[in-house]
Amino acid sequence: MVKTSDFNFKSPLDLLAKFPSQERDESRLMIIHKNINKIEHKFFKDLPKYFEEGDVLILNNTKVFPARLFGNKEKTDAKIEVFLLRELDSEDRTWDVLVDPARKVRVGNKLNFGYGLTGEVIDNTTSRGRILQLHFNGNHQKLIQKIKEIGKTPLPKYINRNPEKNDETRYQTVYAKIEGSVAAPTAGLHFSKHLLKKLEIKGINLVEITLHLGLGSFHPVEVEDISKHKMDSEKCFIGKESCKIINNAIKKKKRVCAVGTSSMRAIESSVSSDKNLNPFSGWTNKFIFPPYHFNIANAMITNFHMPKSTLLMMITAFTGFNLTMKAYEIGIKKKYRFYSYGDAMLIL
Known part of the structure; x- marks a missing residue:
């Protein structure tokens, strides 16, 4: 049995990011090469170096509602x-x-x-x-x-301050389009328009899907046996054109990167029998925890998450438990900023 207590660590209160970085793409980026157990330390603006023409980044284009x-x-x-x-x-x-x-x-x-x-x-x-x-x-x-x-902008409770004018834009991704979330897909907050343009020029496909985040992903897991935890349902849309681009990249063995846990949950909610992505319009309560076989993405961008959270459980399923915990230990030691306005990691 995989236990909730396995995913506990001492929460670094001094590293909780209460304000966004001055520039979106100047946040720090930890690179985790999971197949060779190697960790690098870069900045988010270095992201294009790790992708080639024909690779895919899957972006959640949901927009935060002033909830x-x-x-x-x-x-x-x-x-x-x-x-x-x-x-x-x-x-x-x-x-x-x-x-x-x-x-x-x-x-x-x-x-x-x-x-x-x-x-x-x-x-x-x-x-x-x-x-x-x-x-x-x-x-x-x-x-x-x-x-x-x-x-008002629904900033997470831990930020513990009144929303400022800047939060109206910084607690949205620059590609936010379809309103419906009560929390931002925070891995996407690091992308600037300039960085997206650099990725496009390099020939990297920026594919949009939609998953409207509720608070279910952030609810504490209150059972020790994590298989008994139930996720709240969230609305999800994946279009035909997005599926076509992603499936073509899978066929050509390109890098397919889910930007954030919400994008990963969305694509894993609509997998065909031949391990391709199907169009989808409906609700998902997909809960991903180890052990789990991922069908679509072979790379992932995410932030640093809370102890015992469903988000951390997904990351360990994708990266491996020991390597994830090692990365978090290093992240704390090197003063990476945590949670919604914090720094990011790229898992390859």
């Missing part, structure tokens, strides 16, 4: 934070949300967000989860627009 609202309880005026996870029904205007502090929010409570937007709690889902029905004098499009106007 954090701040309101007050009717009557008591208590301040409540509401995190919009996903819209359940556009006609009923019901949303799956998290609330904080949860102990103050019960079924029947009404919340006022200002600007004509209110909500009523109509059900419980988890200890912090609620079903919230929004009320606004306007059609669905105007409701969404109002949420975007007053909502």
Whole structure:
């Protein structure tokens, strides 16, 4: 049995990146050559050196939704934070949300967000989860627009600061297109437009897929037997043209690199019997942990993740447990920055 406790390490609190690097592609990049157990230390702008014409980078083009609202309880005026996870029904205007502090929010409570937007709690889902029905004098499009106007960038809780103007752009990838995520696909945050252009000029295929991140990937694993952990479902889209380019690269034995755990989870959710990628439109709750055979990508870009997280478990499945833990030990020693705004690693 693979145990959750196997993936624990002392979290380097002084290395948690609370702000992005000054320039996207100037973050540090650890290169892990898993077949020869070799580790190099570069910068993200060095990435094109490791790819050749015909190789593929798979990018998750999801866009972060300003999902954090701040309101007050009717009557008591208590301040409540509401995190919009996903819209359940556009006609009923019901949303799956998290609330904080949860102990103050019960079924029947009404919340006022200002600007004509209110909500009523109509059900419980988890200890912090609620079903919230929004009320606004306007059609669905105007409701969404109002949420975007007053909502805040949903920075991860560990950052522990108010969002700044810079976060609106830096907590998005430069290729973000399709709105729907409540968390950024952070491996993609390191790409600048200039770096993408350099990759294109070299003949590297930049292929886009979409997986809208919820908070499921970041939920702690609360069971010791990780095979018993259940992932939340997330919406995923993989188009025919993307499949064609990726499958052609696989056929030609080119490097196929998943940019981030979300891209990897998406492509591993739609594999054909002959180990090619199929078009896909639907929901996935794919949970990848060791041992696991990867079918599509033979390279991966990712950030440095939290102990005992599902993200770290995927990385160990791809890289190998011992080499991953060695890389993390070296990363801590060499002061790599961790988590969403942190540094990156390229696994080859």
